Amino acid sequence: MSSKVIHAIYNDDDVLMSAVKEVRAANHHIEEIYTPFPVHGLDKAMGLPHTRIAITAFMYGLVGLCTAMWMMNYIMIENWPQNIGGKPSFSFFYNLPAFVPIMFEMTVFFAAHLMVITFYMRSKLWPFKEAENPDPRTTDDMFLMEIPVTGDEKEMTAFLESTGAVEIKITEKH
Template identity: 75%
Template sequence: MASKVIQALYNDDDVLMSAVKRVKAERHHIEEIYTPFPVHGLDKAMGLAPTRIAITSFLYGCVGLTVAITMMNFIMIEDWPQNIGGKPSFSYLENMPAFVPIMFELTVFFAAHLMVITFYLRSKMWPFKEAENPDVRTTDDHFLMEVALHDNEEELKALLADTGAVELKITEKH
């Protein structure tokens, strides 16, 4: 089902921030905002919930640490013990100081790579996916705010024009 949205184009991030605050104060629903760079404080102004991505990063790091410990114990202690520099090879705990760099590196490796994969999956960015950007100017120097229309077209047009929008357009969103 398609719904109508009004797209307001802005040419300054400070004007966009004040417009978002004003639109939210008027109790209108902002569908999406497209910006050429991250705008500090925009998520709070829109009333978005805080992200839980840090929790997943910690969990991915724990997975990496577990893989590192399991891998080193199997390879260096159980499967193929070697006498390297006279160090004992019959106990993981006695060799653990030598394994700390490997544990650190695999923790960071797993956290970083799985976070990138999680970000792409969460953002629904698949390989060969068509871009969903409604206006190519938002990749350069403009900011676009989409506000849902519910039989209040004239009121929203007046409000958005008053907030400093340089261009207004009504479209169908699928």
């Protein structure tokens, strides 16, 4: 099902930020904003909820830590114990100081790699995916605010022009 959306294009991030605040104050829903670079505070201005990605990073780090501990215990204590530098090879606890760097590195490795995979899956990105950018100028120097048309198009267009939009287009969203 297709519906109409308004694409309001801005040429300055400060103008965009004030426009987002005005549009939200007027109780209009902002579907998406496309920017050429991250705009600090835009997520709060849009009213987006906080991300839970830090929680997943912590959980992935714990998986990496547990994997490292299991791997070192299995390899160095149970499967193939060796006397390296006079360290006892019968206890994980006695070897713990030597294992700390490995546990740290595995924690960071798992957290980083699994976070990238989670980001790509959550964003529905994969190799060779076609871009969904409605206007190619948003990768250079323009900012685009996408708002669904719910009422009078002319009234909404005039309102967006008053917020500082340099160009306004009404298109069908697929």
